[in-house]
Amino acid sequence: MNSRLRARVLRIVGLLVVFSLGCLTVPTVTREGAPRTEQLATPVPPTPVPTAAPVVVPPPGDALQDLQTQVEAVYAAAGDSVVNIAVTVMAYDFFYNAMPQEGSGSGFVYDEQGHIVTNYHVVEGAEQISVTFSDGTTLAAEVVGEDPTYDLAVVKVDPTAHTLRPVVLGDSENLTIGQFVVAIGSPFGLEQSLTFGVISSLKRVIQSPDQRFIGEAIQTDAAINPGNSGGPLLDLEGRVIGVNAQIVSTSQSNAGIGFAIPVRLVIRVVPELIATGTYKHPWMGVGPVGLTSQLVKILRDAGYDVPDEGVLVVSVEPGSAAAKAGLRGAQRRVNTRFGTVPVGGDVILSINGTLIMDGSGLVAFLETYTVPGDTVTVSISRDGELMEVPVTLGERIVD
Numbered sequence: 001m002n003s004r005l006r007a008r009v010l011r012i013v014g015l016l017v018v019f020s021l022g023c024l025t026v027p028t029v030t031r032e033g034a035p036r037t038e039q040l041a042t043p044v045p046p047t048p049v050p051t052a053a054p055v056v057v058p059p060p061g062d063a064l065q066d067l068q069t070q071v072e073a074v075y076a077a078a079g080d081s082v083v084n085i086a087v088t089v090m091a092y093d094f095f096y097n098a099m100p101q102e103g104s105g106s107g108f109v110y111d112e113q114g115h116i117v118t119n120y121h122v123v124e125g126a127e128q129i130s131v132t133f134s135d136g137t138t139l140a141a142e143v144v145g146e147d148p149t150y151d152l153a154v155v156k157v158d159p160t161a162h163t164l165r166p167v168v169l170g171d172s173e174n175l176t177i178g179q180f181v182v183a184i185g186s187p188f189g190l191e192q193s194l195t196f197g198v199i200s201s202l203k204r205v206i207q208s209p210d211q212r213f214i215g216e217a218i219q220t221d222a223a224i225n226p227g228n229s230g231g232p233l234l235d236l237e238g239r240v241i242g243v244n245a246q247i248v249s250t251s252q253s254n255a256g257i258g259f260a261i262p263v264r265l266v267i268r269v270v271p272e273l274i275a276t277g278t279y280k281h282p283w284m285g286v287g288p289v290g291l292t293s294q295l296v297k298i299l300r301d302a303g304y305d306v307p308d309e310g311v312l313v314v315s316v317e318p319g320s321a322a323a324k325a326g327l328r329g330a331q332r333r334v335n336t337r338f339g340t341v342p343v344g345g346d347v348i349l350s351i352n353g354t355l356i357m358d359g360s361g362l363v364a365f366l367e368t369y370t371v372p373g374d375t376v377t378v379s380i381s382r383d384g385e386l387m388e389v390p391v392t393l394g395e396r397i398v399d
Contacts, residue, residue, distance in 0.1 A: 067180070070236045074182045075194050077238035080134045081109045081167045082231055084186040085118055085141070085155070087126035100127070106185035106231030107131070107155070108167045108240065114159035115274055116141065117266060118230030119245055120151045121209050129155055134192055137162050145273025148210040149281055149367065150265055151245050154273045167232060170239025172262035175199055175218065183222040183244055183258075185231025197222030205364045206246055206259050215364030217259045218242045224258035233260040240266070265368070282370045283396035285320020286313045286327060290358030291347065294338070302334045302343050305384030311356050313345040313380075325391040328382065347381040366393065 085105045105122030109115075116131060123129060129141040139157040146153035179199045187193050201219040208214050220233060224244050233242035242260030249255040272279045288311040289295070299306045306312070316322045316329040331344030348356050352369070356362050370376060372395035380387050 071182060071194075071196055074234055074236060074238045075184065078108075078167055078184060078232065078234055078240075079192060079194075081165045082134070082184045082192065083107050083109065083116060084132040084189070084191045085116075085122055085230060086130045086132070087123055088128040089125050090127050104186060104189050104227050105229045106227065106244070108230075108232045109164050110154065110270060111166050112159060112164050114157045114164065115144070115270075116155050116157065117243065117270055118153050118155060119243065120146045120148050120153045121245075122230045123153050123155060124148075124209065131155065131157050132191065133162055145270075145277040145279075147269060147273060147279045149208050149212050150214060150269050150279065151208050151261060152243065152266065152269050152273065154270060168239045169263055169267060170235055170237070170241045172216070172218065172241050172264045175202060175241060177201060180236050181220055181222055181241070182234045182236070183220070183224055183228060183231060184234070185224075185228035185244060187223070187225035187227040189227055193228075195223035200257070204259060205360050207360075213360045213364040213367065214245075214261060214265075215361075215368035216262045216264070217245075218262055220258050220260060221256045222258065223254040223256075225254050228258075280372050281396040282366045282372050282374065282393040283321060284362075284366060284391060284393060285317040285322040286348075286362075287315035287317075287329065288312070288348065288359035288362050289314050289342075290361075295341070298334075298336050298338065298341050299343055302336075302341075304343050305381075306347055307349065307381050309355075309357060310347040310349045310381065311359060311362055312342075312347050314342045315345075321391050321394040325378070325389050327378070327380070327389060327391070348378055349381060349386075350379040351376050353377075372396075 083106065085107045087103050089101050089103060091101050103122070105118055107116045107118035110117045123143055123146065126143070129143070130138050131141045132138045139161050141155040141157045144154050144156045177199055181197060181199055183195045185193060197220050199218060200221050203215070204217040204219050206214050206217045218233065218241065222233070224247050228244045231244050232240040233244055235241050241263050243266060244258060244260050246259040247254060248257040269279050291306065291308070291310050291312055295312070296306055296308060313327055313329050316327055327346050329345045330342030333340045333342050348362065350356055351365055354365055356365060370393055372393055375390050375392045378389045378391050380389060
């Protein structure tokens with residue numbers, strides 16, 4: 001081996017030895033005399049690695065199987081209780097010629113006496129009603145009670161003409177967002193269709209067919225389409241927790257936002273519809289307007305001491321519960337660049353401790369939590385002074 005090659009080999013070997021020594025450790029002694037390990041050469045720190053997002057591990061196969069089994073069990077338990085409701089409504093053309101029109105919805109068996117619960121808007125104005133069960137049996141039905149404010153109605157079939165399997169009514173008081181739910185109905189007339197989803201939100205306020213408001217509505221992403229109206233929304237125990245009623249959509253079909261009337265209202269309203277055909281609604285007798293930042297500024301500029309939030313009492317109907325309790329409506333009107341504004345009325349802050357933020361919230365609270373004859377405590381602000389006024393509610397007369 002020539003001298004140049006020998007020198008190159010020795011250089012490489014030397015580098016390898018230095019590298020090896022840099023990785024060796026030797027025992028040293030700490031001050032306390034305990035042996036420890038100290039590295040002879042400090043290694044170069046590694047480049048920091050970005051922390052990855054936590055990996056979401058899907059549930060094990062048996063959990064998915066259990067969920068599927070539960071959904072199947074819900075349909076097995078409640079499917080025979082869900083019906084398709086077909087209606088014929090008489091419309092008239094420009095020349096007042098009668099033109100029958102057909103519509104459809106869903107419903108569920110309430111009891112063994114033949115009563116079936118559905119939405120008011122499903123059977124509104126119906127001349128003929130027929131109910132089709134899961135086995136294809138179709139029976140004629142008639143309306144025994146209806147309420148447009150809660151969008152609920154009860155129809156009845158001959159209980160001796162078909163075996164009836166009433167649903168089990170659950171509880172809508174302890175629902176949670178994210179809870180799994182099942183909807184069964186007849187979307188687009190496709191009977192006995194099941195959809196699955198979760199509760200997306202709670203305590204929604206939705207408008208009723210008579211332009212009033214329903215409180216405590218359940219929002220779900222379970223697919224609800226035209227024809228699902230009146231069908232049940234169920235928990236995974238197969239219990240009814242709501243009545244599917246509305247959707248929000250720009251295309252008249254499911255967009256993932258549906259609303260159900262809570263079963264607590266069914267429990268309260270349906271027995272009255274069966275017994276008397278109607279339901280009595282509470283009535284306070286005020287004309288409410290929710291305070292906005294703009295309205296608050298106008299009122300304060302006009303010299304009135306009003307809170308930042310609440311419901312302004314614009315008017316009080318003579319002889320009403322509010323009038324008897326001494327609530328005060330607007331005393332006069334002032335002209336502003338936004339138009340004429342009523343001023344001087346009481347501002348409702350809360351009822352029985354529940355904050356009231358707008359007119360729809362006022363109506364929804366009374367409809368959801370009170371009945372005629374109840375006495376509620378209304379907290380108001382009058383000229384900047386806080387007061388509590390007991391109000392005994394009357395009954396709203398529906399024309």
